[in-house]
Amino acid sequence: MTTNQKTPGYTGDIAAQHNDPLQEYSAENQEIIFSAEQHSIWADLFAGIHQPYLMEHLCREYKDGLGLLELDPHHIPTVAHLNDRITPRTGWHIERTVVRYTLADDWYKKFAQRIFLITDYLRTRDQMEFTPEPDMFHDIFGHLPFLTQAFYARIEDKFAPAYMNATQDEREVIKRLAWYSTEFGLIVQDNRFKVFGAGIISGRKELTRTIMEFYRLGRDNVIDYSRPIFPQLTAHFQASKTNLHRIIDGVNALHQKGQMSSADEGWNVVLSLYKNLGIKQDGMFGGEVIIAPFDIETIARIPKTVYAFNPMLFVCESLDQMDELLDSYLKPIAARE
């Protein structure tokens, strides 16, 4: 396929970038010529996560999709490569965009047309562990393997029709439901916690922290992996729900005082909150992240200012359960006249 190719216009400096809609990529002009340095950043990010001891904690569907996507570990793929492997399988299309994530409404409008936007931004080398906003590595490596899978296309299909029909308050809840499922969700497979969310998969630091918590839960006898794990997690959650909600409120209060500036410090903030709130640092509160069942009431309670920071992650017992739980909130809104 011949396309007019663009030279990279993006420097990695988000603050300095002026988002000009006139610069938007057209249908015929989707590809970027990346520099050798950008390909090498991609290769290092890819190699950092594509390790057997990390991959074994990712859900089955992700690994199947990654195989189907045939990503080159050393080169950023073209949009054409991605569409050739995704569109015939699920009908979704990938489009390059200059639009940033903060503009959720634009994103959902495209979602409604089964178009998944990928940014033209790639983190720089000093942002390997933490990127201030999702970049194309997150979009491609984290999300797109799933878009070869019919069930994921079905899950992504749910959000836009509800979002377009929702009130402003409901839109905030919908964004959090998406955040704690497709971005930061966990599921149970083979009686183990597995990573589902693209935000965890595409971030080595998030991923290793999450996996450490899986092990910590076993080590501290919170979860006995020789017995069904989801009922155990549910029992811990029911017993700790009040404290969990106090933590959510506490994180929000700190956030509003400006005492949380990055994801990295966020984990420490939670630890100090335990002290201030008199919550004993054991059981499900014994690690650096709290893992709880996907409870819509709890997720909806997470304030707007906090949901982009992850003191807690939510687990569905299966992908079917995720399907049902999301439907229970989204379907009535989507069906509204």
Ligand SMILES: [Fe+2]
């Ligand atoms: Fe994402």
